[in-house]
Amino acid sequence: MASLWEYANPKxxxxxxxxxxxxxxVLAVLxxxxxxxWGFFFTPDDFRQGSTVKIIYLxxxxxxMAINAWIMMLVASLIWVVRRHHVSALAARAAAPVGVxxxxxxxxxxxxxxxxxxxxxxxxxxxxxxxxxxxxxxxxYIALWEAIENDDTAADLTAILxxxxxxFALLSRYAVLFWNQGLHQGASLSLDKEENVADVFYFPxxxxxxxxxxxxxxxxxxRTQTEIRARRMxxxxxxxxxxx
Amino acid sequence: xxxxxxxxxxLAVRAGGGFGLGLAFFLIxxxxxxxxxxxQSELLARIAAGILWIGALLACLVSLDRIFALDWEDxxxxxxxxxPLPMEAVAAVKGLAHWITTGLPLVLAAPVLGVLLSLxxxxxxxxxxxxxxxxxxxxMIGAFGAALTVGxxxxxxxxxxxxxxxxxxxxxxxxxxxxxxxxxQDYTTPMLMLAGITCGTIALLPFASAAVLRxxxx
Numbered sequence: 001m002a003s004l005w006e007y008a009n010p011k012x013x014x015x016x017x018x019x020x021x022x023x024x025x026v027l028a029v030l031x032x033x034x035x036x037x038w039g040f041f042f043t044p045d046d047f048r049q050g051s052t053v054k055i056i057y058l059x060x061x062x063x064x065m066a067i068n069a070w071i072m073m074l075v076a077s078l079i080w081v082v083r084r085h086h087v088s089a090l091a092a093r094a095a096a097p098v099g100v101x102x103x104x105x106x107x108x109x110x111x112x113x114x115x116x117x118x119x120x121x122x123x124x125x126x127x128x129x130x131x132x133x134x135x136x137x138x139x140x141y142i143a144l145w146e147a148i149e150n151d152d153t154a155a156d157l158t159a160i161l162x163x164x165x166x167x168f169a170l171l172s173r174y175a176v177l178f179w180n181q182g183l184h185q186g187a188s189l190s191l192d193k194e195e196n197v198a199d200v201f202y203f204p205x206x207x208x209x210x211x212x213x214x215x216x217x218x219x220x221x222x223r224t225q226t227e228i229r230a231r232r233m234x235x236x237x238x239x240x241x242x243x244x
Numbered sequence: 245x246x247x248x249x250x251x252x253x254x255l256a257v258r259a260g261g262g263f264g265l266g267l268a269f270f271l272i273x274x275x276x277x278x279x280x281x282x283x284q285s286e287l288l289a290r291i292a293a294g295i296l297w298i299g300a301l302l303a304c305l306v307s308l309d310r311i312f313a314l315d316w317e318d319x320x321x322x323x324x325x326x327x328p329l330p331m332e333a334v335a336a337v338k339g340l341a342h343w344i345t346t347g348l349p350l351v352l353a354a355p356v357l358g359v360l361l362s363l364x365x366x367x368x369x370x371x372x373x374x375x376x377x378x379x380x381x382x383x384m385i386g387a388f389g390a391a392l393t394v395g396x397x398x399x400x401x402x403x404x405x406x407x408x409x410x411x412x413x414x415x416x417x418x419x420x421x422x423x424x425x426x427x428x429q430d431y432t433t434p435m436l437m438l439a440g441i442t443c444g445t446i447a448l449l450p451f452a453s454a455a456v457l458r459x460x461x462x
Contacts, residue, residue: 133409136405136409137409140402140405140406143405144392144402147393148396153459157392160452161406164388164410164449164452165410168409168413169409171413172416175413175416175437178417178420178434178437179416
């Protein structure tokens with residue numbers, strides 16, 4: 001029985017992801033194209049929101065992935081702290097910029113939607129505020145990775161920052177709920193059927209969420225491979241200098 | 245532990261330790277605010293609690309890099325690491341020393357500066373109480389941030405970027421408590437939350453700070 005930990009071997013990881021990557025990329029493109037085109041052109045306008053409702057196909061998936069990317073980084077950091085697999089640390093590093101872009105997309109699409117609908121680009125609503133705080137956490141995390149020269153030290157410190165930051169991010173999430181009342185609508189998707197958006201919007205939304213998930217996986221695989229190769233290259237260069 | 249605490253306090257109080265700088269910074273922030281927003285006392289009274297909290301937070305922030313940086317430079321941190329005292333205790337004591345030399349003076353100075361911002365009378369008690377409860381958390385979180393960036397040259401700006409998001413919950417509950425006090429409302433809930441955050445950070449963050457210091461000393 002093959003264990004998941006086999007992929008802690010960088011070579012094995014690169015070989016496997018090389019095989020998987022084209023499929024995931026194709027799936028991402030297909031799902032995104034289907035979800036977005038279906039959503040943008042073949043769903044009716046909402047009777048109150050008009051065509052602005054269609055930004056949901058970008059907003060909800062990116063917001064979802066912004067949070068999931070952080071959770072993935074948390075899991076990868078924990079794996080690094082406990083089992084010290086370098087691929088795991090590099091995957092966390094690779095996911096951070098993707099996550100920050102997702103956060104920015106969610107904030108920007110939200111602002112663009114909020115202007116005609118709420119009459120304001122920005123409101124200090126708990127959800128908006130927590131996303132802004134999440135954005136700051138991402139920035140700090142990335143900045144710390146960039147600031148430290150030694151790879152292992154950087155991996156250790158960012159992993160601990162990610163774990164501590166997760167606790168504080170969660171705390172902030174509930175603190176802002178306490179601090180201000182919400183303007184944002186409830187969850188678009190939930191296990192509770194009543195809360196969901198109407199079916200016409202629901203299915204294209206699911207497809208485009210799947211597209212964002214595949215896109216995220218593809219990008220993280222690609223960026224992790226790049227990190228592994230960059231590190232290998234640095235090692236080779238260092239060896240060359242030693243011999244010269 | 246007591247010896248380390250006394251040593252840190254002594255170092256901070258004597259020349260070059262920067263004791264009082266945080267306090268002066270707090271004073272300047274508070275003095276600058278009326279220049280920025282105008283001198284109307286109703287407006288100032290409404291935002292006084294928030295300004296004092298932000299000022300205290302910033303004053304705390306500017307003095308953070310002193311927690312470990314000097315000991316890191318002259319090597320005493322390495323000695324502390326090899327001493328029988330566990331690293332967790334070192335981190336906790338350093339945070340405590342920072343609080344005594346920075347946080348506590350801020351708490352004591354806040355009512356005086358409250359006068360400058362025409363803070364309503366009923367707000368003084370809750371404001372001081374909220375700062376007293378909240379500033380230890382600021383020091384402990386700050387010690388963690390300082391430990392993260394101790395090995396970096398020019399780590400100051402990065403330190404702010406790392407620490408400020410972590411300050412959000414403390415600030416929210418602290419300022420909310422002070423604001424409710426000013427408005428004459430019941431402030432038990434934010435007070436309990438603030439106390440909870442402080443207790444949690446004192447109990448748990450020294451472990452994270454110690455882990456980070458060990459990595460940096462490797």
